Amino acid sequence: MAVSTAQTTPPRQTSDRAAQLRRRRYAADRRLKFFGLAAIVTAIALLGILLGSLILTGYQAFVQTHVTIEVAIDPELVDRDNPASGNYRAVVADAVQRLFPEADDPAVLQEGSRIVTNGAQVILRNMVVGNPGLVGTTFSLQVPVSDPYDQLTKGVIQRDSPENRRRLNDAQISLYETLEERGLIETRANWALLFNADSRFPELAGLSGAIVGSFYALLVCFLISFPMGIAAAIYLEEFAPKNRWTDIVEVNINNLAAVPSIVFGLLGLAVFIQLFGLPRSAPLVGGMVLSLMTLPTIIIVTRAALKAVPPSIREAALGVGASKHEVILHHVLPLAIPGILTGTIIGLAQALGETAPLLLIGMNAFLTSPPGGIMEPATALPTQIFIWADSPERGFVARTSAAILVLLGFLITMNAIAIYLRARLERRW
Amino acid sequence: AARDQIRIVGSSTVFPYTQAVVEEFTNMGNAAPVLESTGTGGGMRIFCGGVGVDHPDITGASRPMTQGEYENCVANGVDNVTEVLVGYDGLSIAHSVSGPDLDLTEAQIFQALAAQVEVDGEIVPNPYQNWSEIDPSFPDSPIVVFGPPPTSGTRDAFVELVMHDGCKAFPAIDALEGDARRDVCDRMRTDGPFIEAGENDNLIVQRLQADSNALGIFGYSFLYENQDTLKAVAVNGIEPNEQTIGEGTYPVARPLFFYIKNAHRGVIPGLQEFAEEYVSENSFGPNGYLHERGLITLSDADRETTRATVAEGRHFDRHTN
Amino acid sequence: MTGYLFLAILLFSLTAFYVGRSAGNGFVTANGRNVHSRPIYHGAFAAIWVGVPTLILVLLWLLLEDSVIEQLLVASLPASLTDGASPAQISLIVSEIRNVASGRIFSEPSPEIVAAAERYASWGMIARWAMVVVALCAMALALFLARTRMAPQFRARQAFERTLTIMMVFSATAAILVTLGIVVSLTYESLLFFSMVPPTEFFFGLNWEPQIAIRDDQVAGTGAFGAVPVFTGTLLIASIALLVAVPLGLMSAIYLAEFADARVRGVIKPILEILAGVPTVVYGFFAVLTVAPAVRDAGSLFGIAISPNSALAAGAVMGIMILPFISSLSDDAIQAVPRAMRDGSLAMGATKGETITRVLLPAALPGIVGGILLAASRAIGETMIVVMAAGLTANLTANPLEGVTTVTVQIVTLLIGDTSFDNPKTLSAFALGLVLFVVTLCLNVLALRIVQKYRERYE
Amino acid sequence: MDQMTNTRFDAVTAAPHNHSTHAKVVGQDVNVFYGDKQALFDINLSIGERQVTALIGPSGCGKSTFLRCLNRMNDTIDICRVTGKIELDGGDIYDPSLDVVELRARVGMVFQKPNPFPKSIFENVAYGPRIHGLASGKAELEEIVERSLRKASLWEEVKDRLAESGTGLSGGQQQRLCIARAIAVSPEVILMDEPCSALDPIATAKIEELINELRENYTIIIVTHSMQQAARVSQRTAFFHLGVLVEEGPTDEIFTTPKDQRTMDYVTGRFG
Amino acid sequence: MDQMTNTRFDAVTAAPHNHSTHAKVVGQDVNVFYGDKQALFDINLSIGERQVTALIGPSGCGKSTFLRCLNRMNDTIDICRVTGKIELDGGDIYDPSLDVVELRARVGMVFQKPNPFPKSIFENVAYGPRIHGLASGKAELEEIVERSLRKASLWEEVKDRLAESGTGLSGGQQQRLCIARAIAVSPEVILMDEPCSALDPIATAKIEELINELRENYTIIIVTHSMQQAARVSQRTAFFHLGVLVEEGPTDEIFTTPKDQRTMDYVTGRFG
Ligand SMILES: Nc1ncnc2c1ncn2[C@@H]1O[C@H](COP(=O)(O)OP(=O)(O)OP(=O)(O)O)[C@@H](O)[C@H]1O
Ligand SMILES: Nc1ncnc2c1ncn2[C@@H]1O[C@H](COP(=O)(O)OP(=O)(O)OP(=O)(O)O)[C@@H](O)[C@H]1O
């Protein structure tokens, strides 16, 4: 105890020197806080810019210009007993004629028919098939205008630019203007964007196929990677002996996270499609490939979360005679759940936005109807975006942004559930 | 598993055209075909994987099938294939409307984009950084050209159609033979002015809109859709438009194909009908919907030949081609 | 019908669970504490024994049924159809039979085919019923066997937990299998590639310029397959991304974990997580159309010429994309440090900042490093942003203002381009993938070593 | 087997001093290592059934380590390695075929640092009975919880806040909660690592009373730093020093006529 | 200001019994709530400079809670709310403009449950001096660490393993490590929450010696459950019961002639 005499009075924290030092420490503290806040603000601002630019380019896709046509379903053209195979092309031609009653030049009518969407026949056929009673009646119907005119209405194609720099010439525009003057043109909410399947015509193209496809693929991905990821993580963290082998496994899993996603696509192609003979383009295969990607993420994050549970909790449970499995199920997992959910959120978010591997297994197909199950051909939202982003038609520019917004909406709903759970389950100990 | 719909794979360039046919075909009340864009090479690989319901029926190609691919096909039992030429795709060189009008010869394009050029009879690494260095009448702005990567069929077509012609204009290069000549004529520069911009043509379009000095190389349909912001560069004095491309006076256009697996005809429901729809007048004719999408139609005679090929299911043999 | 069968398996398992549990309850009433496992484990044991093997059986059955029936069908076909037919043709005939059997008749089928289709349909029916019967019997048998094994001293819990462990081991092995699969599927094609291009050129060449023409009959330029610039490009872009993401992410995490109040944190954390889910195509557009021009403008302000495709733009945007990996995972890791550590430090007169940087961060290190590794992995594996914003031209440079290309970009463009698959150009994608795999493996080994060295375990 | 253990027990504790002569737990040549560092050296100790054995010794001498060997809690520390033999009722507890869970259910433990689960107070106590199926219904479970909390003399303090988190209790309350949790499963052997360190004299007295009461049916091993406590509650005492079991014997002998000088110095406070 | 505190101090502790009459810490009408539950009721307590004050009372009576008020550690518990006034050297420590960091540097604390950082033993002790810039070089830092560990009488046990983790120590060693850590920054006031609970008698004696020595320069408040310890080390004692400060006075008076019946019962062990 001889040493203790060395010190006589405590150094005063109230001294100037200490105060000065403390000011510096506080400054450091404030700097840290400031940097933290700045980092968050930067990140959120960038997200804001990103979303802002998407909304700016995409909002136009949420509305669509429609034209009101008068349709007469001539029983000559459409057989009441077999409405599916009627001559709807002629019905539409007739409607266009009604649209321009005074026109008799076939060239003008031809131009006029181009105002109405190409899909008008299909719309009509679906209506009549759904309700054969329409045969023989005349009614008015709002159908989308074709893309160039939609762009004209939205001001993307400018009327005052020189004619040779326009997608529509003066004659076409004036024809369209006659319709506008007669009040037949109206801009409405574009529900087709959500409820239609894909089409090569922007005015008809919708995301329902992609949404359903993404949903199935993610469902499969979640059902595989969530339980498997947690199970693998638990095994590696809690049960596996700590030795060279488990080190190898750990490195291996970390490494899988760095494998470019397209390589998983290659693997999926080789194993699931070529070896197991599963169908191409199926959400089942897509989900399985995506789960290969999310699996490492979930495993790594779950392991970190398990590691963070203090040993005293485990000891306490073991001490009252809980088996290792019970300790994990009853105590460790519940405490690790917030972390696990974070991993799942991020992993699935990544899977939702992933394009490259889906290209290889054919989930970028052009499909005009949504898939009926996980074995049927489907697309996914990111691949749909990828396809639309590469389409020449002007209408797809806005629709691409809109599709991205829809994807983000999908993402946010998906995350909201997990985040809600996470907030409920989080606790400090 | 049994399959009742057609499966189509292949080139992303043919994709929009096939897409249109698929949509029409479906609207006619047929089972909807499944169409994927895999790239020509990827498509060939899957297509040639074998005969049977697990393998696609049709593949689109922005270039003819190679010898190696043909052999692979035959090795896998896909020995009866029909090659169908559907039309041409124009490649446009374009830039922002706010830029000056440009009229380039193929030789000048070569000078701007090749890795090596001839200067004073010597073959040297491309020294040109500014357009005005190539021709004083050109604007004094840096050469910036966005173009397709070497893995793309578009790039190949561009090299063959423009660069090869361009290099003929230079005696020292023209005098070269074989590999040495290829080395000079085929290689695009990688020192900056030529920027390989990926397969997304819309992206190039948007970058051109943002940068009035830049030129881009991409499919004609993108130029057509963006006439208000982009304008074409005339090649050898000819601007690309439907007429010049269709007549073949515009020098930069390439053929598009699709291949049908004949063994699947009569087994896969609708395959024959689909192929016939593809080559119907309503589709790839001069007023057909493919033309609306930007396909440059074949001449009347060629269309007849194509239709006959499809109807007969004419066996195509790579060796004889 | 299969759907009903699965439902039946589920119901049967539930029944087994109840049977097992009530057996367990019986033991408890009879023997009191002298029962090894709780009733619920007897139930779980029975349920697993009834459900799992049957499920596997049915899945295997479904997997094999088709090919077995197909074999039978082919064997039963008249010689007129099969003589001299190649396997491919037979497969088509079978497909036609199937189409006919399922009522999709579009061309006039021959009588043999119609007959075969009828056979096919009836065999299919038999097979399905057989499966149902077998499955039900199997379940009954399993239940019986499980029930006979049950006794007061029966270690049902161990049996059940063993099954759980087996499932966990299986899950952990899956990761290994995936690795194996990747290595195998890459190796074959890589070897093909190296038979065309000397490995020395690939590993040490400084020039990546695979301009070989994609058509056979077309004259070809030289292909230069020196992968060094591609790898340095990857390194450059990933480093930029991490330089952006690590500080931003860590700072955000620190703020979220220690400075922000719970409500703010509850809002901001999920918002940041959205960044991870934005499709990369979108980031690509963002990089090209917003960030790159901004960088260029900024550069020209200072008289620096910046190429329209710059590693900086791509890397920075990628950094934003991977930010949530670091911010969220680090935040979780910091949160998980027991409060006693926090209190200990604060009581020493440490500021919040000191507590975080000197106590919490080191204690949370494994989690944080995990997050950073994930982020780095994602950066290395990211494609679309680079394709769009950094370009495809390989440049051996450390200058972030120039355009570079990365391994994954090359892989993607090579694989989904128009090149044919026997071309060294396409094959090089596999070699690139394989080498990247090995390189990241080495990096991960390094990271593991570091973590093991600096890990601080609390309590 | 029983025979064998008995003989061994007799051999070790030469003169049985109280009503129970049966050896419940026997450690033979127990060595424990943390990594390279050896924490216990050749411990031979036999613990009689239905009596209280106190482990005493200076801080860091290996008392907790020895205690943790007895229900194999040391298994959870990666670097910890145990050699030698420990038997419970004649069965080797390090036998690989042994069910550790059963062992730990039979050998309960109260840890040195109170470690309540981050769950409600009720759940903390109910957890053990739940997993061992000791209660056939909710009422019975509630009864067990109340009884255990009462025995640990915590009931009065927490009966109105059973649903609150166990981590929100004061240090001493947490310690009593952990005692309640351990006795709720009625183990045969109870290991207590300084169960009264955070308790005031009255609470301590109650716990000591509890220990005395439990002794009727259970075997108890208690680590304590208080000689007085050891003297009050235990029948036998073992003195550890620097990882070595210096001396073991009836408590009164250890405190009055220890054989070893080190023990003498320690119990008279002249140590160090 | 100083004047004022003095008067108030005098008022509270009627008869100053030792060399220091200056009130270092003064609590006035302190109420503490955990959520809705009140844990302390109107505590008025004045603590003299350079003397040892012992807080005693049954488990759960609010000793730790009061202690944690004095360096505002309660701020870290979300649901905890403190009202009333606490002054350190006459300055209100709950003044919003007050610098908590300074406060905590001046008022050090040893927690009830030892909580070493997951760092090396050396770093555990060096942490405080580092952040407060108390050492100008490595040598000086090492000296501070050694001195602190010696004072906490842990040096001999750990001097060869300073680089090992502090969490690998035995319970008592951890507790001494935390004491060393707290005194390494030489605070003016040291709050010790049962610093000897996990210690054997010898180690306890050494810590008590340390406390006695520290008293020369520091003000010490110690929570203890051992009356003997309180009697040995403290000059004044405060007895808490159910959140109420029952009695406060010179230690010998509290133990011999307490004014309140409850105190009487408690110190004579007749409580409850
Ligand atoms: N997890 C561990 N890793 C490394 N060494 C350890 C560990 N636990 C304990 N030790 C060391 O083993 C020795 C014995 O520790 P043990 O905990 O058994 O002491 P103890 O007798 O219980 O002391 P105390 O009365 O202080 O609790 C000590 O020197 C301690 O430092
Ligand atoms: N974080 C908390 N949340 C809710 N209640 C608490 C919390 N901490 C303490 N309490 C309650 O406040 C009261 C006083 O607790 P405190 O820790 O001050 O007791 P103590 O006198 O230190 O007891 P011990 O001697 O057992 O440590 C107790 O009833 C306790 O249950």
Ligand SMILES: [Mg+2]
């Ligand atoms: Mg101990």
Ligand SMILES: [Mg+2]
């Ligand atoms: Mg306390």
